Amino acid sequence: MSDESLQVTPLHALHRELGARMVPFAGYDMPVQYPLGVMKEHLHTRAQAGLFDVSHMGQILLSGPDAASALETLVPVDIIDLPVGMQRYALFTNAEGGILDDLMVARLGDEQWLLVVNAACKDQDLAHLCQHLAGQCKIESLFAERALLALQGPQAAAVLTRLAPSVAGMTFMQFARVSIQGSDCFVSRSGYTGEDGFEISVPAAEADALARRLLAEPEVEAIGLGARDSLRLEAGLCLYGHDMNGDTSPVEASLLWAISKARRVDGARAGGFPGAERIFARQQEGTQRKRVGLLPQERTPVREGAVIVDEHDHPVGEVTSGGFGPSLGGPLAMGYVESRFSALDSEVFALVRGKKVPLRVSKMPFVAPRYFRG
Numbered sequence: 001m002s003d004e005s006l007q008v009t010p011l012h013a014l015h016r017e018l019g020a021r022m023v024p025f026a027g028y029d030m031p032v033q034y035p036l037g038v039m040k041e042h043l044h045t046r047a048q049a050g051l052f053d054v055s056h057m058g059q060i061l062l063s064g065p066d067a068a069s070a071l072e073t074l075v076p077v078d079i080i081d082l083p084v085g086m087q088r089y090a091l092f093t094n095a096e097g098g099i100l101d102d103l104m105v106a107r108l109g110d111e112q113w114l115l116v117v118n119a120a121c122k123d124q125d126l127a128h129l130c131q132h133l134a135g136q137c138k139i140e141s142l143f144a145e146r147a148l149l150a151l152q153g154p155q156a157a158a159v160l161t162r163l164a165p166s167v168a169g170m171t172f173m174q175f176a177r178v179s180i181q182g183s184d185c186f187v188s189r190s191g192y193t194g195e196d197g198f199e200i201s202v203p204a205a206e207a208d209a210l211a212r213r214l215l216a217e218p219e220v221e222a223i224g225l226g227a228r229d230s231l232r233l234e235a236g237l238c239l240y241g242h243d244m245n246g247d248t249s250p251v252e253a254s255l256l257w258a259i260s261k262a263r264r265v266d267g268a269r270a271g272g273f274p275g276a277e278r279i280f281a282r283q284q285e286g287t288q289r290k291r292v293g294l295l296p297q298e299r300t301p302v303r304e305g306a307v308i309v310d311e312h313d314h315p316v317g318e319v320t321s322g323g324f325g326p327s328l329g330g331p332l333a334m335g336y337v338e339s340r341f342s343a344l345d346s347e348v349f350a351l352v353r354g355k356k357v358p359l360r361v362s363k364m365p366f367v368a369p370r371y372f373r374g
Contacts, residue, residue, distance in 0.1 A: 058122025194235025236364030
């Protein structure tokens with residue numbers, strides 16, 4: 001894809017000014033790292049605060065008296081009882097019980113919900129909503145209207161409180177409409193990197209000024225996609241298109257926690273979402289493969305796409321994310337293995353350039369998350 005065909009976020013000029021190395025990502029020209037480098041960006045976010053441009057992600061507004069019940073026909077999540085000022089992690093599922101995308105759903109008001117979807121899926125997600133919910137609620141794309149910033153790390157709250165004192169009282173998964181430097185912002189506190197942190201939806205025309213204001217704070221550095229990936233991997237968080245896709249069941253992906261109690265087979269509003277019966281059947285019967293954490297027993301990094309074999313060299317899985325964990329101090333990976341190898345401490349091997357690298361199945365997260373629960 002040529003640079004001319006790539007889309008840009010409202011912070012594109014700022015990335016260039018800061019000396020970012022830009023790469024194509026989900027159809028956008030995005031910063032993979034800045035002069036600080038991936039390792040230092042990662043560790044800075046862990047120690048202080050990092051600012052991420054996530055404006056390539058899609059923001060969609062649903063509204064109307066039937067919006068919650070309508071959305072529940074597409075996701076295995078309790079939307080109806082989600083309180084105003086809170087958000088939940090959700091999945092769009094398909095008829096086969098696979099994952100079309102993962103997203104965040106926040107309740108703005110009695111009849112308003114804000115959805116944040118992945119960049120590579122946002123056009124298909126919008127079409128999916130329009131196809132199934134048209135006539136039941138109002139669906140508005142905010143793709144061009146709003147940018148999205150993520151301020152992550154243990155000093156994120158101290159920094160953002162200087163600009164918007166009301167955010168100090170927010171806790172994990174809370175959501176609020178906040179004025180920041182005169183901009184009408186939607187702020188959540190979910191920490192999408194596994195660190196405590198805030199996600200800030202801001203009018204696109206005002207994003208550059210807000211980003212510069214945040215970067216002016218002594219604790220804050222600009223952080224690129226490289227450190228985002230290593231932070232999320234240490235937190236054991238799935239990346240759509242890598243660790244899950246339309247062929248992956250929530251059961252295989254170890255995401256059953258993302259199916260709300262009310263929507264489970266014995267819940268008050270059981271099923272009713274695409275693929276529900278298949279997902280419930282897999283939950284009951286088990287699956288042939290499972291997503292697991294993997295710790296290489298050598299210093300060799302194991303990357304996405306590496307084949308996983310047993311001691312007899314028979315293929316038993318594949319690595320879906322992998323690299324070096326700066327906070328962990330060594331290589332780490334996640335991937336799918338046959339269920340018989342999914343127990344903790346199971347021993348398997350990754351094929352890396354013809355060499356067998358021993359792996360141990362590990363619990364996740366690899367690094368404990370630091371979400372602020374109050």
